[in-house]
Amino acid sequence: MALPLPPGLTHAEVAFLAEMELVTVVPRQRLESIELLGGKTPPLRPPHRTDLPLWLALLLKKQRRANIAPPPWLHPSSLSEIIKRETKENPTTFSEPPPPPARADPSRPGIASRGRDHDNDDDDGDVILSAPFRPSCTADAPAGYLPYHWLEVAESLLAHAGDDVASLGASAGEVRGLLRDLVEVRAAKMRSSTSQLEGFGGGLMSLRGVGAMELAESRGFVLGVVDGVRKTGASTEAARREEEEERGQDDDEDGESDEEMGI
Template identity: 55%
Template sequence: MAFPQPPGLLPTEVAFLCEMEQVTIVPRQRLERLDLLGGPTRPLIPPQRTTLPLWLAVLLKRQQRANIAPPPWLATENLEIILNLETREFRDSFSPAPPPPAQAPVPTPRDFSGKPFHASAPFIPSCTVDAHPTALPYHWFEVSEMLLDAASDDVGEPDRVRQLLRDIREVRLAKMRKGVKELTGDGVGMILDGVGAMEVSESRGFITGVMDGLRKIDASREQARRDREDEERENRRYNDDDGDEDDEMT
């Protein structure tokens, strides 16, 4: 018997997908190319920078074969700018996500069916050294946690970075809770532009629970209204029947 799974991705599954994000490394040893499912990697030649999937970069870091160059949005000065955006300029929404990379006019990337293909996370360089400095990518929380865990010595001021990330996370979670309150009132709904993958995964269960509760409340109200209308209709019919009997007796 299969156990029912909640809708959407679990936080562990989101973290697993995040490991495909491309990050920049500085190799400390030469290493020939590796043939991965996503394609072959470039040969590692110190001190030339290259990009690798996060899982492989973390593995090489733990083996002391490479250092990881953190993305610019993980620097303290840029995190302070992002925190300022979240608390002052975008009080009722989330700070904008990084813009997609510019696509060359020709040739247009296409998928196996021949349709135009537009890459998204984790297949756009949102966590490399060329990433947008003041915009949080889709997997910002997971990437920052993994880098601080495996390569904190490569991150400048790691304690300050942790504090700023904690503040940003608390501010954004407060916005998620505020958005849920909008669902229970007369608001137009939640605007989730700029929300990260882990934030969606962690809030999905609570939000869907609120929505299910609202549906049940609306259904009970609708049923009560119908019962009241049926009762009033029966009362009018009963009164009409009594009136007809009185007319016949007279």
């Protein structure tokens, strides 16, 4: 009651977190490595591609010191493939999140400490890192999969590095159009996913593959629906529990009598 904000992150907070994602830049000027709280950034040498956090990449882009290489999943053909998959092949579920980067290139230069982490999980093979620690928005990311922060990264790249996105082969407007379609398709799925709660027993909603921004948008609604279902079904649920408990007690009694017989 005291907090004016609803539970969960707001859109601005999600967008802020998304700025920690690594993106690939093609520098135009030399820049020595900078010491940041998250570790050192790799030094920039003009023709070589380097992974930088999104916020730094956008800053350099605005100063015309670097170009951003958009992630492969932002390619129009990848986007239309995802749309096709979302509408035709799996019209009820969200498309899969990107596979864990087990086969990611270990020599890929990242921020120093993170780079070592990647080496480790390549060795272990079973460490699955979550959103900001996976290179899901760099130029090495797999095409055809939407990472956790897809909408935020795509929108900020379109807003601030539209010319770089256009270098993929389609105009920024076209990419934006595809993104809008994707947002609409997935929003419609989010709405209809509540219908999975319709019958008793099937009280699960699968939100696998949903992005952070979509979660921020639908959190209030989805929680409201689940809470409403809980309230309307509370008495039935209580009755069912009682029944189960009684049955459990019966079983216990049976068990005891069995033991007694054994003695």
